Amino acid sequence: xxxxxTTNAVHCSAIRKSFGSGETRTEVLRGIDFTxxxxxxxxxVGPSGCGKTTLISIIAGLLTADxxxxxxxxxxxxxxxxxxxxxxxxxxxxxxxxQYNLLPSLTAAENAAVPLLAAGMNRKTAVAxxxxxxxxxxxxxxxxxxxxxxxxxxxxxxxxxxxxVHDPRLIVCDEPTAALDHKSGESVMNLLATSAVHPDRAVLxxxxxxxVFHFAHQIAHMDDGVITHVDQQALNSRLxxxxx
Amino acid sequence: MIPIAISMLRHDGPKFxxxxxxxxxxxxxxxxxxxxxxxxxxxxxxxxxxxxxxxxWVMEPDTECFDQAKPLKQxxxxxxxxxxxxxxxxxxxxxxxxxxxxxxxxxxxxxxGVPEDSRVGEPRMKLGDASAIYRRxxxxxxxxxxxxxxxxxxxxxxxxxxxxxxxxxxxxxxDAAPPFTGFPVMHVSQxxxxxxxxxxxxxTTFVVGRxxxxxxxxxxxxxxxxxxxxKAMTRTEFENASYDYYAAQGVPNLFYITxxxxxxxxxxxxxxxxxxxxxxxxxxxxxxxxxGVTHGQLGRMMAAQAGLVVFMGLGIGTALxxxxxxxxxxxxxxxxxxxxxxxxxxxxxxxxxxTFLAAGFAFNKVLKLQPADVFRS
Ligand SMILES: Nc1ncnc2c1ncn2[C@@H]1O[C@H](COP(=O)(O)OP(=O)(O)O)[C@@H](O)[C@H]1O
Ligand SMILES: [Mg+2]
Numbered sequence: 084x085x086x087x088x089t090t091n092a093v094h095c096s097a098i099r100k101s102f103g104s105g106e107t108r109t110e111v112l113r114g115i116d117f118t119x120x121x122x123x124x125x126x127x128v129g130p131s132g133c134g135k136t137t138l139i140s141i142i143a144g145l146l147t148a149d150x151x152x153x154x155x156x157x158x159x160x161x162x163x164x165x166x167x168x169x170x171x172x173x174x175x176x177x178x179x180x181x182q183y184n185l186l187p188s189l190t191a192a193e194n195a196a197v198p199l200l201a202a203g204m205n206r207k208t209a210v211a212x213x214x215x216x217x218x219x220x221x222x223x224x225x226x227x228x229x230x231x232x233x234x235x236x237x238x239x240x241x242x243x244x245x246x247x248v249h250d251p252r253l254i255v256c257d258e259p260t261a262a263l264d265h266k267s268g269e270s271v272m273n274l275l276a277t278s279a280v281h282p283d284r285a286v287l288x289x290x291x292x293x294x295v296f297h298f299a300h301q302i303a304h305m306d307d308g309v310i311t312h313v314d315q316q317a318l319n320s321r322l323x324x325x326x327x
Numbered sequence: 328m329i330p331i332a333i334s335m336l337r338h339d340g341p342k343f344x345x346x347x348x349x350x351x352x353x354x355x356x357x358x359x360x361x362x363x364x365x366x367x368x369x370x371x372x373x374x375x376x377x378x379x380x381x382x383x384w385v386m387e388p389d390t391e392c393f394d395q396a397k398p399l400k401q402x403x404x405x406x407x408x409x410x411x412x413x414x415x416x417x418x419x420x421x422x423x424x425x426x427x428x429x430x431x432x433x434x435x436x437x438x439x440g441v442p443e444d445s446r447v448g449e450p451r452m453k454l455g456d457a458s459a460i461y462r463r464x465x466x467x468x469x470x471x472x473x474x475x476x477x478x479x480x481x482x483x484x485x486x487x488x489x490x491x492x493x494x495x496x497x498x499x500x501x502d503a504a505p506p507f508t509g510f511p512v513m514h515v516s517q518x519x520x521x522x523x524x525x526x527x528x529x530x531t532t533f534v535v536g537r538x539x540x541x542x543x544x545x546x547x548x549x550x551x552x553x554x555x556x557x558k559a560m561t562r563t564e565f566e567n568a569s570y571d572y573y574a575a576q577g578v579p580n581l582f583y584i585t586x587x588x589x590x591x592x593x594x595x596x597x598x599x600x601x602x603x604x605x606x607x608x609x610x611x612x613x614x615x616x617x618x619g620v621t622h623g624q625l626g627r628m629m630a631a632q633a634g635l636v637v638f639m640g641l642g643i644g645t646a647l648x649x650x651x652x653x654x655x656x657x658x659x660x661x662x663x664x665x666x667x668x669x670x671x672x673x674x675x676x677x678x679x680x681x682t683f684l685a686a687g688f689a690f691n692k693v694l695k696l697q698p699a700d701v702f703r704s
């Protein structure tokens with residue numbers, strides 16, 4: 084990994100976040116410094132409850148940190164108005180959730196088209212473009228299917244199409260394989276690695292599924308609100324089987 | 328995003344149906360009750376409007392509406408004719424009495440005596456000829472009265488109705504407007520009416536007249552009141568007085584209660600259902616927020632959902648109200664029933680406003696959904 088060709092897509096410094104107040108106050112993030120680079124797939128791993136989801140929520144601008152600083156592609160989200168934050172998210176971020184979060188009333192193509200429709204693209208063009216994306220992900224034959232008739236793996240691929248369709252610069256995935264069997268999970272991660280990773284894009288994946296660790300370029304290990312260590316060469320070390 | 332909003336609502340079939348039916352029920356209830364009320368109160372002026380030629384009504388000071396009128400001495404006609412600006416004046420005799428058919432059917436009836444010379448107040452006819460009332464025992468009857476006294480029968484000239492010890496012969500069916508009282512309205516000659524007016528033999532009930540085209544109507548009625556002590560009103564004033572008299576009796580309150588229930592059920596039910604809809608679709612709404620759908624877009628989505636519910640609900644409810652009204656009109660007593668467009672519009676407008684308000688409450692919940700909850704399962 085050469086530092087000259089990679090840019091910090093995500094940069095967090097000294098992030099603190101606690102929930103509740105008084106007796107019930109719990110500090111979930113206790114000073115996080117973290118970076119993720121364009122062109123790379125970064126894993127955030129660690130035991131359940133250690134604060135992974137809280138951290139990516141803050142990175143994605145869905146939560147605000149109590150302390151510390153987050154910038155995405157050099158932009159400080161906290162300096163933007165709430166509306167500007169929404170528009171920034173719409174333009175630059177793609178999301179993949181554990182539970183897929185497809186709209187049950189929409190077809191696969193319509194679901195995948197939502198980010199384009201939200202941005203005001205006309206329906207026909209948006210659905211056509213979403214169908215192309217589904218085709219690239221091997222779901223070209225299911226564009227008109229409703230979510231309820233799709234398998235979990237297929238639904239997650241529709242969600243992946245939705246995350247990619249507007250060509251965002253950062254993709255945030257929270258436990259994308261946790262609801263899937265090993266084979267479907269492997270195939271979703273494969274698609275993430277082949278379709279989502281792009282020189283202008285960072286992919287951030289929260290997981291505790293160690294069966295898919297080999298897909299990562301970088302693995303940040305988290306425990307109890309802090310990042311304990313980062314494996315920078317995870318992917319390369321696997322490919323070259325050389326010590327880091 | 329609007330088609331997405333519509334598909335979300337349609338996908339939730341039971342709630343979509345509940346919303347449409349709630350709006351339809353509210354529209355039906357309010358339009359139906361409001362139109363019945365307005366038709367009933369409109370009937371309070373039926374017999375006043377039916378004397379088409381008259382624009383001046385004079386009566387005893389205690390008389391408050393057409394149906395409950397005190398007798399007026401017969402010489403009143405001459406007195407009224409003496410006022411300047413009065414083109415002509417004639418007596419109108421109204422007699423409320425009991426009638427019986429050969430089959431033994433009994434009813435209170437309203438007899439209206441038409442003066443033979445001027446024929447003022449002679450009814451328009453549905454069947455037969457009005458001039459038959461000037462025969463000694465001749466009469467015509469209104470459609471509602473006929474169906475009340477002769478249920479299930481078809482009219483034949485020569486059918487008889489007994490009043491006191493006299494048999495009147497029915498020669499036709501008049502087109503008299505339905506009376507508020509619901510009693511049969513029979514037109515007879517003034518002579519017949521006075522003969523059958525056992526209680527007040529030599530009295531009239533009203534003096535009706537016509538004021539000259541360019542006369543100051545208020546000045547004329549004021550001078551009659553001042554110089555005679557009787558009540559004198561323009562036709563419109565008397566119609567309004569009769570309307571107000573019944574409106575003040577409390578019956579309209581029953582209608583207002585039903586109408587209010589219609590609106591309250593409308594808002595309570597749609598409000599509750601919209602809230603449930605938002606609650607059950609919280610994941611979808613939260614996901615949309617996370618994917619960058621703005622509050623403005625979400626607001627337009629909910630407005631579209633409310634709009635569809637209003638469109639379908641009002642359509643169904645109004646169609647139902649019109650259908651019921653048309654069916655009810657087939658009954659002779661309810662022949663004056665109709666839904667004034669003002670009533671349909673006002674009820675529809677209030678229901679639409681109420682539905683959008685209910686959707687607004689639900690939208691407030693959408694605004695409060697936390698984007699970060701998108702990762703919670
Ligand atoms: N909104 C919240 N209110 C209170 N506690 C929360 C909230 N969100 C997360 N937590 C707590 O913060 C801790 C970390 O949660 P989370 O970030 O979801 O962990 P992970 O994703 O690593 O499993 C947990 O103990 C959780 O209960
Ligand atoms: Mg988590």
